[in-house]
Amino acid sequence: MQDKELAQHQVSMLLFIALACGIGMFLFTKVFGTQVLTAFTGSGNYEIVTSANTYAQIRGFAWPAVLVGLVAQSASLGVKDSWGPLKALAAASVINGVGDIVLCSVCGYGIAGAAWATMVSQIVAAFMMMRNLNNKGFRAFSFTIPSARELLQIFEIAAPVFVTMTSKVAFYALLTYSATSMGAITLAAHQVMINILCMCTVWGEPLSQTAQSFMPELIYGANRNLTKARMLLKSLVIIGAITGAVLGTVGTLVPWLFPSLFTNDRMVVQQMHIILAPYFSALLVTPSVHSLEGTLLAGRDLRYLSQSMSVCFCIGTLLLMVLRNKFGSLPGCWWILVLFQWGRFASGFQRLISPTGMLYNENFNQVEYIKTKAT
Template structure:
């Protein structure tokens, strides 16, 4: 929303969107705080299953402390996205760098020196998230906008937000739910398997984050080329080509480095040979699924920038549904942890090919010079 308004050079509309979306973010954060406080333990118990009920108390301690930061987290995300929509990545980068430093120092002091364990890790992360949220808001204020002027949205505002956010919400939840399903099935495969999976999936997420800037770049720069005063689809296609090439190179590098670490240096994570053996079983699918992720993220970012939200949500829902069926089959078929990771390959590569086909279509947003199908004004029709 912000990137499109900036492309139209409508500063008043940008301020209104920031004020309204920050209110929605604050309300969402307070809701999550309430849910975590009163239903966190129940959700953890339901997720871990009866075989792992002994880990719930420690997990709940962590969740309850982290939950205190929910309002700051979501408000910070809104402010960060607004800055990125204005093509400013330095403000969010500074905030995240300082927050990461606070989190790292806090972990060392609270966990290693003071012995607070998982509670110390939670407090360090919570404080860093609050600091990051404040810095994100301050970054918007320095751009000439009033990020403290929070406005209650009107019905029209809510309708517009829902029209855009609902498909994006479905898309994000489909990703999260699929990863959660993998963890769920791995949790029921025994202690060594779940330990190995936690190592691999955490490092996997760490590497996939490197592809997110490609998605953010598309969401920040594409609206100007698609809807701006100087609309230029040829430049939009060139930008997409560059993003895919960078994504492919980055994916290959991340795949090699990301796979090499648990393969050659598994003792960084654990000294237990049984856990290491389980980790090594999924190295091949780990590499294949990681290698395509940056390119897939760049394609999805382009579709989001072009407001092709109906397709993105339907595509992701379909990938999740088929992926969940595959996970159920490989789990019941006794394929173990490798089966779950091969299901992840299908999920990631299906996203890539479906998005690529959509964007390369002659009638798609990047080729239809006269088409109005993807203009923001048509969102309500979609």
């Protein structure tokens, strides 16, 4: 009973923090959205800034729901419930797809219609996540203001994860920024391919969620078993390799053989085709990267994960800057993305197979674990 109340208290604190951060992000989008977009695209791209700002302002309404929904999703996965989040995401996908067709194609609202459809789908998904958490015995709509000490504890865990996620998102943003300086046709091709890449990489995310759900009890739980943890990681990496090969093949064949699904502009299609090789190479390893980084998160090796991601980001950024100033090549940008992805894989793999790492060392991270459990 005490453990359940402690879990409820922690979830309530995280829900409050998520709500507060969501409101802050909403206000930031409202106040600084135009300035940030202008700095990103350049003052000469007025039409792009106007359209992008319309999209961002509408999507901004969903930020509180999105972050609260992510906390509810993580809590559900923590109690090994994947069906609830799956139903919510499936419903959101249907709402988003139907909304895009109705608002964009039928009603002719364009990018604003796409933004409204996505925003509504995210709010519905968040509500379904919260209701599912309620059904699991939690008070999902209970928000607790954390104390200063609790905030510090959360910060110690969240800060490395924040650095990891920010580095990854910032690298993708810089990749798009580099493509922006190469002209409208090159940017259009890049946007098509990066969107397809992101859509395909989602298929590897369940491997990370599986690792985060099942690894903690095997690594430092009451029934810890490092042999089973190593076997689970091996299975996840193998599944990731197979998934990457399938996704890479299918994901490459579609824009190669059926580019008209995305654009009818021959020059854009030509630019898409010249980056198919690095696109396949990046997609091939991504699911395995999810399984490795999910295991590092589950084992609370957060400092190493954030440091390795920061190193990959700094090297990738430096290479992008050199390439942009000297050559301005879209294939070059994508090969740097390949280096970024394979660098993440090599770093995580080396860490997890190390004899002193969490999967081989019985005393790894035990001090931090006992301290966290005591508090």
